Amino acid sequence: LAKTTQPISMDSYEGQEVNITCSHNNIATNDYITWYQQFPSQGPRFIIQGYKTKVTNEVASLFIPADRKSSTLSLPRVSLSDTAVYYCLVGGSGNTGKLIFGQGTTLQVKP
Amino acid sequence: DAGVIQSPRHEVTEMGQEVTLRCKPISGHNSLFWYRQTMMRGLELLIYFNNNVPIDDSGMPEDRFSAKMPNASFSTLKIQPSEPRDSAVYFCASSTGQGLDSPLHFGNGTRLTVT
Numbered sequence: 001l002a003k004t005t006q007p008i009s010m011d012s013y014e015g016q017e018v019n020i021t022c023s024h025n026n027i028a029t030n031d032y033i034t035w036y037q038q039f040p041s042q043g044p045r046f047i048i049q050g051y052k053t054k055v056t057n058e059v060a061s062l063f064i065p066a067d068r069k070s071s072t073l074s075l076p077r078v079s080l081s082d083t084a085v086y087y088c089l090v091g092g093s094g095n096t097g098k099l100i101f102g103q104g105t106t107l108q109v110k111p
Numbered sequence: 112d113a114g115v116i117q118s119p120r121h122e123v124t125e126m127g128q129e130v131t132l133r134c135k136p137i138s139g140h141n142s143l144f145w146y147r148q149t150m151m152r153g154l155e156l157l158i159y160f161n162n163n164v165p166i167d168d169s170g171m172p173e174d175r176f177s178a179k180m181p182n183a184s185f186s187t188l189k190i191q192p193s194e195p196r197d198s199a200v201y202f203c204a205s206s207t208g209q210g211l212d213s214p215l216h217f218g219n220g221t222r223l224t225v226t
Binding site: 036100101 | 156215216217218
């Protein structure tokens with residue numbers, strides 16, 4: 001699996017847009033980029049997944065440059081309830097299922 | 112969709128006792144994963160099944176840990192005998208695929224405390 005690097009922590013204020021960038025320099029051709037969110041005392045929750053360019057859903061947007069060596073999760077107008085740990089994972093359908101979670105990015109949203 | 116259901120939610124046991132954690136995956140999902148989460152080590156993949164067959168158990172810490180999936184709707188993770196260092200939150204997840212092209216759906220975990 002491609003190794004990922006993301007900031008350990010980030011702070012933001014309510015109403016701001018938050019961008020969390022993940023580096024994955026050795027991403028393979030058939031790898032997808034997937035982001036999960038985890039609140040305290042809960043399991044991780046799927047946020048968004050993409051392969052290239054831009055993907056948007058009701059929760060977030062995912063920006064992937066042409067070389068796919070990084071990706072940026074964008075959370076529009078965060079609220080206090082967006083305080084959580086965000087994980088970036090990279091891998092493809094050809095993997096044998098070894099979904100490895102790194103340390104993630106702890107996002108703290110302040111009032 | 113009831114989601115992935117894990118039981119019990121909390122388990123407190125004494126060192127040396129057997130512990131059994133249970134998981135009911137989402138109906139129709141053919142892959143099931145067991146993870147362990149601690150502050151020190153983060154989320155660790157212990158084992159995963161595809162179509163009820165164990166595919167990779169290289170993350171299982173040692174022989175004290177065993178996992179079974181007798182049918183598509185039920186899996187267990189057993190620790191015998193338990194030790195204090197097994198204290199962690201154990202998550203079960205299911206998906207429709209094997210790789211990272213299929214999102215994982217996690218349960219709310221079982222918090223295990225071994226005293």
